[in-house]
Amino acid sequence: MATATESIDITATQAQPDSKTRRYDRQLRLWAASGQSALENARLLVISGSATSTSTLKNLVLPGVGHFTILDPEVVSARDAGNNFFLEGQSSIGKSRAEEAVRLLAELNDGVEGKADTSSLEHILDTNPAYFSSYTLVIAHNLEPKLLERLSTLLWTDDTLPTLVVVNSAGFLGEFYIQFHEHTIIESHSETAPSLRIDKPFPALSDYATTLHFAGMDPTDHTHVPYVVILVRALAEWKAAHDDKPPQTTAEKKLFKQGVQDMKIKFDEENFDEAEAQAYRCWTETRVPSDISALFQDPQLSALGPTSPPFFHLLEALRQFTLEPPHTLPLSSTLPDMKANTTSYIHLQTLYKTRAEEEKAMFKNFLTVPLDDALIDSFVKNAHGLKILRGKKYGALNADPAALAAAVASSPKAAATHLALSALAAVSSPKPSVEELTAAAQALLPPGTELPDEFSDSVGEIARSPSADLPNTAAFLGGLVAQEVIKMITKQYVPIDSYCVVDLVETWTGIV
Amino acid sequence: MAETTDWQDRYYDIDQVLNTPGPRTDPAFLAGDGVKDFLRNQAKILVIGAGGLGCEILANLALTGFKDIHVIDMDTIDISNLNRQFLFRQKDVGQPKATVAAEFIMKRVPGVKVTPYFGKIQDKDDDYYLQFNLVICGLDSVEARRWMSATLVNLVDPENPESLKPLIDGGTEGFRGQARVILPTITSCYECSLDMLNKPVAFPICTIANTPRLPEHCIEWASVLEWPKVHGDKKLDTDDPEHIGWLYTVAAARAKEFNIEGVTWALTQGVVKHIIPAIASTNAIIAASCCNEAFKIATSSAAYLNNYFMLIGTEGIYSYTFEHEKREDCPVCGGEAVELSFPADHTVDQLIELLIEKQDIQIKKPSLSTPTVQIYLQGPPQLEEATRPNLGKKLKELVPEGGEITVTSTSLPFSLSLRISYT
Numbered sequence: 029m030a031t032a033t034e035s036i037d038i039t040a041t042q043a044q045p046d047s048k049t050r051r052y053d054r055q056l057r058l059w060a061a062s063g064q065s066a067l068e069n070a071r072l073l074v075i076s077g078s079a080t081s082t083s084t085l086k087n088l089v090l091p092g093v094g095h096f097t098i099l100d101p102e103v104v105s106a107r108d109a110g111n112n113f114f115l116e117g118q119s120s121i122g123k124s125r126a127e128e129a130v131r132l133l134a135e136l137n138d139g140v141e142g143k144a145d146t147s148s149l150e151h152i153l154d155t156n157p158a159y160f161s162s163y164t165l166v167i168a169h170n171l172e173p174k175l176l177e178r179l180s181t182l183l184w185t186d187d188t189l190p191t192l193v194v195v196n197s198a199g200f201l202g203e204f205y206i207q208f209h210e211h212t213i214i215e216s217h218s219e220t221a222p223s224l225r226i227d228k229p230f231p232a233l234s235d236y237a238t239t240l241h242f243a244g245m246d247p248t249d250h251t252h253v254p255y256v257v258i259l260v261r262a263l264a265e266w267k268a269a270h271d272d273k274p275p276q277t278t279a280e281k282k283l284f285k286q287g288v289q290d291m292k293i294k295f296d297e298e299n300f301d302e303a304e305a306q307a308y309r310c311w312t313e314t315r316v317p318s319d320i321s322a323l324f325q326d327p328q329l330s331a332l333g334p335t336s337p338p339f340f341h342l343l344e345a346l347r348q349f350t351l352e353p354p355h356t357l358p359l360s361s362t363l364p365d366m367k368a369n370t371t372s373y374i375h376l377q378t379l380y381k382t383r384a385e386e387e388k389a390m391f392k393n394f395l396t397v398p399l400d401d402a403l404i405d406s407f408v409k410n411a412h413g414l415k416i417l418r419g420k421k422y423g424a425l426n427a428d429p430a431a432l433a434a435a436v437a438s439s440p441k442a443a444a445t446h447l448a449l450s451a452l453a454a455v456s457s458p459k460p461s462v463e464e465l466t467a468a469a470q471a472l473l474p475p476g477t478e479l480p481d482e483f484s485d486s487v488g489e490i491a492r493s494p495s496a497d498l499p500n501t502a503a504f505l506g507g508l509v510a511q512e513v514i515k516m517i518t519k520q521y522v523p524i525d526s527y528c529v530v531d532l533v534e535t536w537t538g539i540v
Numbered sequence: 541m542a543e544t545t546d547w548q549d550r551y552y553d554i555d556q557v558l559n560t561p562g563p564r565t566d567p568a569f570l571a572g573d574g575v576k577d578f579l580r581n582q583a584k585i586l587v588i589g590a591g592g593l594g595c596e597i598l599a600n601l602a603l604t605g606f607k608d609i610h611v612i613d614m615d616t617i618d619i620s621n622l623n624r625q626f627l628f629r630q631k632d633v634g635q636p637k638a639t640v641a642a643e644f645i646m647k648r649v650p651g652v653k654v655t656p657y658f659g660k661i662q663d664k665d666d667d668y669y670l671q672f673n674l675v676i677c678g679l680d681s682v683e684a685r686r687w688m689s690a691t692l693v694n695l696v697d698p699e700n701p702e703s704l705k706p707l708i709d710g711g712t713e714g715f716r717g718q719a720r721v722i723l724p725t726i727t728s729c730y731e732c733s734l735d736m737l738n739k740p741v742a743f744p745i746c747t748i749a750n751t752p753r754l755p756e757h758c759i760e761w762a763s764v765l766e767w768p769k770v771h772g773d774k775k776l777d778t779d780d781p782e783h784i785g786w787l788y789t790v791a792a793a794r795a796k797e798f799n800i801e802g803v804t805w806a807l808t809q810g811v812v813k814h815i816i817p818a819i820a821s822t823n824a825i826i827a828a829s830c831c832n833e834a835f836k837i838a839t840s841s842a843a844y845l846n847n848y849f850m851l852i853g854t855e856g857i858y859s860y861t862f863e864h865e866k867r868e869d870c871p872v873c874g875g876e877a878v879e880l881s882f883p884a885d886h887t888v889d890q891l892i893e894l895l896i897e898k899q900d901i902q903i904k905k906p907s908l909s910t911p912t913v914q915i916y917l918q919g920p921p922q923l924e925e926a927t928r929p930n931l932g933k934k935l936k937e938l939v940p941e942g943g944e945i946t947v948t949s950t951s952l953p954f955s956l957s958l959r960i961s962y963t
Contacts, residue, residue: 106549504832510820522854522855
């Protein structure tokens, strides 16, 4: 061993990652090179250079989004210069807010392209609606309701147009909504582990476990048989003696566990303890998880054609795969760590890897279009965590009094805050009274529906500070919005598909 | 100073919540000039950490009107900080974080004074901490947080209300984070919630030495066993790329020998440096929450967090706001001894192992004594040597049933009382 170490070339520092990888190290551990590349190819349009807008952008420029444009015809006011970190105090006053903010945001990352556009949104909507199509995603903060309606309607007309994120805030309260048609996720980073299929062992695993000579084994090896092998063996023997059925009653399960303990040749064999603890896997049938089989009902599958997105071709292949025995998802090649020695663990890992490759090949046979191998690999590996989200147009909730009433009933606190912010958008006066706001909120609900008790707390905050873009609220919302934007762009993790509401008096977030 | 830097309408947004109370504002709130004067001319606030959270915290505090801010950080800037620590640029790599952050804030936000200290929190005494109205922690170290929380609890003098310094603590990991408000001696302190921490992953030495299965096992072998064997007393510096390169090469060779896949440079660095993924957006959320609590506490303009906000952003946005309860047997703020049942045939050594590992205790290098017996002391060397023979003895030989053991550690400014019952 010592000689092996000495012979190693210690100039291996060439293997050190390049400076870009080092800069992004802490985020690459979350979304890997694939997520980073998606981020670097994204183009963002942010409407207004408000404190909330620049706080959001900061969190997207730092991780390296490809391009951002700030669209804002305003000049920096005295109040802007006081509450926005991406303006330079008094010296920015009177200058273009978009240009100042872009200059100071672009400083954060040389790899990001920033652009200031001092045109007015209204003018663009009037004269050049194609303006938006070059962007991946549009973020709008406290946009005037009529323009917001025009923008959201325009971006909703076609699913190739950018996703729209609408952010509204006043004082300690805020909310945001993501308008998208369809969002499919392969890498959801699900925390549920894929099945090891102990109850339905594949032939090579079954052969290995059932032919292993426990009796004649070296005692050290006996202590290192992985629990997966122990359970497959114990279950096979149990089924042989019980009409091919796994343990079913509580008494049988207890008996089975006792049987596992009785396989020990020494009392301190931890691998058998681990097997006992994992014994439930023997009577929990591995099936297609219900949230995945629900995806097989998706309308995109019945209308599948050559132009359908690759995700749905893969999903259809998965559906067909699961129609064949053993009616499970393709086997995952990842084996968790367990008590075992190197040889037995690596042998078991090889069995899983080999089988996973075989099943991936079977899966591929169901594909009717040519797809990139890396994509297929990723799909199969993450099959247990696939997601399809379908969104609604911005404003759909407020246009549906019954849905709003249902939200009030199910989550009154969050709904109260949403109603108060919606009321603020609905009234025209810059400093509305509680009474005006209450009437506007009441008008959104079906006749006779009462506002939730919590509404007085929310509306009081709105009346107190109707136009305050507080730096802390801006930073909080900016963080949340950026996080969701990253999830949308990378197609990793799971974004929200409804309003996220924030109350920074009691410090909570909610979903409406 | 306020006259020259506070231009008209500078605080137009913030003044909306300082001029008028809201429905959930304490009736004692005095809207108007008094509260603004306190915030802008009198309040003195301490920020611990000028890293991922610290940069955000400093910017938010400065914008909300705190003008006398102090910041402590013992680190220098590394290239891997630049994806989120937005007060630093490539040219600042190698410079002290506290100093660079302070200069940046003062340049960007006129009239704000930020006083940096490049060093450890343990360098400062009680008088230093007594000068602040509030403390905000943005740290990645459990040990430093325990020290800060315990120090502020010890600082409380019931005769002097000014000695109670609210502590606001934030922490993040990937898309997750938490922010909390601690009123020392009144609400649950950091030590009270020690059992909420994730258990650190530890690989048994026998696995590393004899039965490696994962790439991590090979990396641990290289750093824990091979490094000292080959390099003797030379200390492993996990910030030195040559050292990481050596570990990577050695770990990769071992992995190859055992047919284990997956040893990479990034994994090697991650394992030996215990790297936690970190992004700007999560830090922004948690830092904003911390600063918002500081603002509300300093101004009474709105109710503040009672007392724990937890965020999970991996699947949708899930958050949970709750009151974390004080532990009566908290060694820092509880006062009652921790009851510990211990096998009658186990040794002092085994007790020490338990104290290091037990989730709600986690004391590294504990020293143990009773009013009459020095059971085991980690230092000074003479006392360590004198008490070392006790390690192999059964605890029962030294401490009677129901006896109390005082546990101390140089890394923590408090002692823990254990009441032992034998099983």
